[in-house]
Amino acid sequence: MTIPPLVVPEGLELIAPVTGEESPNRTGSRFGFLATDLGILWDDGDGGVFVAFGDTYGEGWEGPGAGARSADHRRNVLARSRGGDLSAGLSLDDVIEDAPGHAAEILPADPRRRLESTVIPTAGIAVDGVQYIHYMSVKLWGVPGGWRTNYGGIAYSRDRGMTWHKDREAHWRNSLLGRHRFQMGAFTKDAGDPDWIYLFGTRNGRFGPVYLARVEPTRIAEPHRYRFWTGSGWHHWWRRARSVAPGPAGELSVAFHSGLGLWLMVHLEDKAGRIVLRAAREVTGPWSDGQTLVSGQDYPALYGGYLHPGALDGDQIYFTMSQWGPYNVYLMRAQLTVHS
Numbered sequence: 001m002t003i004p005p006l007v008v009p010e011g012l013e014l015i016a017p018v019t020g021e022e023s024p025n026r027t028g029s030r031f032g033f034l035a036t037d038l039g040i041l042w043d044d045g046d047g048g049v050f051v052a053f054g055d056t057y058g059e060g061w062e063g064p065g066a067g068a069r070s071a072d073h074r075r076n077v078l079a080r081s082r083g084g085d086l087s088a089g090l091s092l093d094d095v096i097e098d099a100p101g102h103a104a105e106i107l108p109a110d111p112r113r114r115l116e117s118t119v120i121p122t123a124g125i126a127v128d129g130v131q132y133i134h135y136m137s138v139k140l141w142g143v144p145g146g147w148r149t150n151y152g153g154i155a156y157s158r159d160r161g162m163t164w165h166k167d168r169e170a171h172w173r174n175s176l177l178g179r180h181r182f183q184m185g186a187f188t189k190d191a192g193d194p195d196w197i198y199l200f201g202t203r204n205g206r207f208g209p210v211y212l213a214r215v216e217p218t219r220i221a222e223p224h225r226y227r228f229w230t231g232s233g234w235h236h237w238w239r240r241a242r243s244v245a246p247g248p249a250g251e252l253s254v255a256f257h258s259g260l261g262l263w264l265m266v267h268l269e270d271k272a273g274r275i276v277l278r279a280a281r282e283v284t285g286p287w288s289d290g291q292t293l294v295s296g297q298d299y300p301a302l303y304g305g306y307l308h309p310g311a312l313d314g315d316q317i318y319f320t321m322s323q324w325g326p327y328n329v330y331l332m333r334a335q336l337t338v339h340s
Helices: 027-031
Strands: 006-017 038-043 049-053 077-081 097-099 118-127 130-141 147-157 171-173 184-190 193-202 211-215 227-229 250-257 262-269 274-280 291-295 302-307 316-323 328-339
Touching: 006 274, 006 291, 038 118, 038 250, 038 316, 049 118, 118 193, 118 250, 130 184, 193 250, 262 302, 274 302, 291 302
Parallel strands: 038 302, 118 184, 184 250, 250 302
Antiparallel strands: 006 328, 038 049, 049 077, 118 130, 130 147, 147 171, 184 193, 193 211, 211 227, 250 262, 262 274, 274 291, 302 316, 316 328
16 A cells, blocks of 8 residues: 655744735725635736635624624635745735725625525636636534535636636535535646646535545536546546545645645644645545644634645745634745655
């Protein structure tokens, strides 16, 4: 049996807040939001990085945690970073706006609250000039770390993120018991293998294992074209998918680290109160046991953990992390050591 590589993160640092009026980006005065979460990162294919956030609040937000919907609530917003020295922080250079100085909600929800509470991005990827977002349609919130989705879907933009389209057919409807395996996702690709886009997935909430699918780049917005990893091959039926990494897993991020020649996976282990790092030589695994990347003892009520695509070629990684109390996003850095 193949033994997975062991990549140990060390020397964790908080570089700077990404969001909030006290951050270098001053998102309150510049973009009209004081509090948000997630900070999902992907290469926009045009020399920059898109940064997608979840439920977002402006004037009237008081905290801790998410605010009242009367506090200028938007279910999601999208910013763009055009580069810069990450050791000084993650700059947000502009946002998709609905008015000058006000970040827009890019993926609206059904106005009937009983059908759809919110719409939250979970992953993004750019292919041939088209931007794609995997998002979850949240029906209702449950116990901490648990919620019920209507479906996981794919939205796309052909105008550099300015406008987004949610096709009615471009989603995986949740199963009756809430066990569909791709309600939350993580897109990734291998620069050396242009034939496939990979989508890692989990069930709704933060307690299930991790699954894997792949699709041709031109078919990302067509769920019926995805094929699911069964442990020995690829199958068209999602119920044949077998886990590639155990749970509990929430908020996935997966990328190929060219400097190490390894695949890296970051996700939350909610019950253990930590964000972990896994590694594999092949995208299908085997994946290593989760190594503590960030501990909740140091950063209470942490979640998220999204790898920055512009820092995957050296002996360190940068990633975003959220905290519930301040309800904002932070840029983190860790050194990596590979143990044979």
